[in-house]
Amino acid sequence: MSADGQHVRSFIFSHKAFALGDVHFTRDSDGSGALMHLTLDGMRAAISIRSLHQAFGIEPASEDGRLLSLIPSALRFVRQIRPGDTIPREVIDGQPSWTVEKKFLTLANARVTAALLAWLRGEQFDPRRGQHLLDIANDETTKVRVREALGAIAEKLGYAAERRADVLALVEQLAVELSYIEALRDRLLFPIRRLLATLHSLESVYRRDRGVLDDIERARALLNLPSKELAGRFDEIDGGIARILPILRDFPRRAAQIRRARDELRTVELLWQDTLELWHDIEPRVSSEVEQAIRQTYRFAARNFTRSGQWALTNR
């Protein structure tokens, strides 16, 4: 909040230090803090923001001090911050600062509908059958059955049967929350799997080049575990909606859990983004472009996933 009680929406600093030399902020190497970068008259610096308070006499309770304190959490959602940039909404009110395509809302709707249908039939819901989910959700009979069941669900939730609209609103809201998870699955998990498959196929392409082959094997070995852990995280989230009624009954708390998972996965996406983009249009054949991508991927893997302790998804 600013001094006049309004929510501050942008990183607008008043201290002159932030108006000089192309200032921008990034996460520091261990991810717990942030660095302020600037280039000025033959000098380049990356300054720990913790040291800015003392060095420039910026009080933690001042407007600039409060903005600085928001930077490490804001950098979980954007890769860099420049003075004047908007503060990510996740930091202000928990809403996502990014949008998802309609197809992911459709997929999330299908997942919720399939979970409701499983409950109606008294069956076990299998959240991993993606295409099957869409088939179910697009089926007109299913839609009618779910609409008709809203009254029964309302009663199960302890509402009057007439409050179908409230149940429908909850179901729709749940699908909105899950649409971000679907988008992240598509933008993060699937490309990581494709990258590992590409590296695997490159092992035979480069079988006669020991140097390149070593880098491929090391990169695969390092990336395999985070990939599996990430897949496990998505399975965990999917498994969480298999029992749909407890979610609707305890919606605010469960929605907050989904949002935390969304933000955590978004941070992981930012970590992987450059590496995944690197492989986006690359043909898996012998070329200097492929060899450079392999080297960069190995460096990324070694920097982020060399295990010295428990990997916590981002390892940062």
Add this chain to the structure above:
Amino acid sequence: MAAPGIDQRRHPRVAVADGTLVIGESAYRLVNWSLEGFLAEGYDGPLVTGQEFALTLIVRSERGEVEVKGRGCVVRRDPDAAGRVAGTWQLEYPSPHAAAFIKLFLNYDGITI
């Protein structure tokens, strides 16, 4: 005349745990530095006292990392003491703003810009 042991420098030297003096393509360990002076060791090059040269100073500390380009002048060489070379330096483009940030890496507090 100052009493023996009194540091007459205008700017106090700060010990450097992780720093480098780069001259040309060679790098030497930076021992200490200030806003206008430096001491490095391991130097075995041709510079002599009074000679000017282009330099880069790189310092890493808990406050971060800074790289500055400037002009140096050799004040003293002591080849027998681990190749120590002491000198003065100034920014390539003298700038009060850049100097303010360099002070941060020299552990100054309450710096004004």
